[in-house]
Amino acid sequence: MKKIFLAAAAALALTTGANAAEEVHIPKETWTFNGVLGHFDKQQIQRGFQVYKDVCANCHSLKYVAFRHLGALGYSEAQIRSLAATYQVDDGPNDEGDMFKRPGRASDHIPKPYANDALARAGNGGALPPDLSLITKAREGGPDYIYHLLIGYEDAPAGVEMSPGLNYNKYFPGHQIAMTKQITDGVVTYADGAPNDAAHVAKDVTAFLHWAAEPNLEARHATGLRVVLYALIFAVLAFFAKRRLWKDIPH
Numbered sequence: 001m002k003k004i005f006l007a008a009a010a011a012l013a014l015t016t017g018a019n020a021a022e023e024v025h026i027p028k029e030t031w032t033f034n035g036v037l038g039h040f041d042k043q044q045i046q047r048g049f050q051v052y053k054d055v056c057a058n059c060h061s062l063k064y065v066a067f068r069h070l071g072a073l074g075y076s077e078a079q080i081r082s083l084a085a086t087y088q089v090d091d092g093p094n095d096e097g098d099m100f101k102r103p104g105r106a107s108d109h110i111p112k113p114y115a116n117d118a119l120a121r122a123g124n125g126g127a128l129p130p131d132l133s134l135i136t137k138a139r140e141g142g143p144d145y146i147y148h149l150l151i152g153y154e155d156a157p158a159g160v161e162m163s164p165g166l167n168y169n170k171y172f173p174g175h176q177i178a179m180t181k182q183i184t185d186g187v188v189t190y191a192d193g194a195p196n197d198a199a200h201v202a203k204d205v206t207a208f209l210h211w212a213a214e215p216n217l218e219a220r221h222a223t224g225l226r227v228v229l230y231a232l233i234f235a236v237l238a239f240f241a242k243r244r245l246w247k248d249i250p251h
């Protein structure tokens with residue numbers, strides 16, 4: 001019995017030891033969408049969309065986002081229509097049975113950069129750039145992780161053997177990532193004149209990706225608040241009702 005117990009304890013120590021070595025501490029960031037009153041800063045999300053469009057969209061798709069969804073960021077219908085029209089999207093088959101390309105419409109989804117995963121891998125040294133629609137929810141650490149990943153490129157520490165074609169990143173699990181550093185100071189210039197150093201750009205694009213992953217966050221927060229208010233009012237009413245009902249009963 002004692003042996004089994006010792007073995008179990010040793011196994012536990014081993015696994016937790018391994019986890020501790022793997023675990024990277026991801027610092028917490030301040031986001032406008034955190035907390036019960038959290039909301040999206042539309043200006044920031046628009047800037048983040050610009051970063052996605054100008055930088056990330058070269059490799060990453062955003063398959064659940066249609067142009068018309070961008071209306072939630074404060075773009076007018078005309079702006080969305082003309083943005084969509086700058087893309088060529090696949091359509092068809094036509095009467096001859098052929099697929100064809102036509103300018104995008106507001107109802108189209110943002111076209112993906114590669115026709116299929118094999119092409120995407122071929123263009124990225126064998127690694128697949130994941131779709132970014134739900135990425136802030138799909139990764140442990142959420143937006144904090146994505147933000148730090150984007151600015152977490154460093155020289156590999158002495159003694160760390162890097163595989164060819166991979167880049168050292170402090171926050172990527174295993175520290176070797178196929179994506180090269182994408183965000184540098186001034187990689188985009190914002191129309192609203194907001195700061196465009198790497199940290200701000202990374203923050204903006206992460207906020208945009210979080211909007212893409214959870215477009216209903218504000219509505220959810222508002223509903224939560226209404227439910228809490230309702231429960232509070234109900235509790236107060238119940239309290240006075242109870243006092244009234246029990247008033248004449250000695251206890």
Ligand code: HEC
Nearest residue numbers: 055056058059124127128129130135146177178179182205
């Ligand atoms: C030149 C192509 C390219 C561009 C441009 C690019 N990426 Fe990537 N990205 C990749 C590849 C390839 C991977 C897969 C890396 C791997 O698995 O090692 C990746 C992986 C990722 C991941 C997943 C990391 C994880 O935990 O698995 C995120 C998040 C990401 N990219 C965000 C971005 C953002 C945001 C931008 C724009 C600022 C961007 N990428 C621009 C190629 C690119």
